[in-house]
Amino acid sequence: MVNLGDIFPNFDADTTSGRINFHEWLGNDWAILFSHPADYTPVCTTELGRVVKLIPEFKKRNVKLIALSCDDVNSHNGWAKDVLRFAGDNSGTLPYPIIADTDRSLAVQLGMVDPDERDAAGMPLTCRAVFIIGPGKKLKLSLLYPATTGRNFDEILRVVDSLQLTATHKVATPVDWRPGQKCMVVPSVSKEDAAQLFPKGVETVEVPSGKGYLRFTPAP
Structure with a gap:
């Protein structure tokens, strides 16, 4: 588990944008890592579609975004077309990468396993986690939602505004x-x-x- 103020753990992972080293991808920027239970599921599609629509707002705040689930890259790439269609985006490319955590190693390491949600094979799925990471790679905020409750990304933007303001003023x-x-x-x-x-x-x-x-x- 990672606690507020901790350096967020580094890892290497396959994503829809290729293999990444997380700390290299982060640089010294603000970033949000958010997980979803599974591709091709209704609530997750609405969430990632909403993030697509909010990309301009996150860019204004210089915040990078990266998603994660236990599905593989091929699944992510196929599902991304549904996400874009739901978002009304005709670009053909999801504007942020999705991590493939097929062995659940990150889900376990970061405490993102939802005990009540499993796939057809009985394997546990990730919950709807949100990790906001600030400059210096330190964890600034963490949220855990169950699979049945979609997140409010307008609230997450509000939190980012608060975190960025309070990081530079008393x-x-x-x-x-x-x-x-x-x-x-x-x-x-x-x-x-x-x-x-x-x-x-x-x-x-x-x-x-x-x-x-x-x-x-x-x-x-």
């Missing part, structure tokens, strides 16, 4: 935050430093405890 993002909305000053910043760091102003919300920890500021 702020946190509150509940339901969206880009452009007010952020929160992190508790480690003193009142004096906050005045210098946030020239647009800091608003402190009063609470019964009297502790001035609810501090909002316009997005840097």
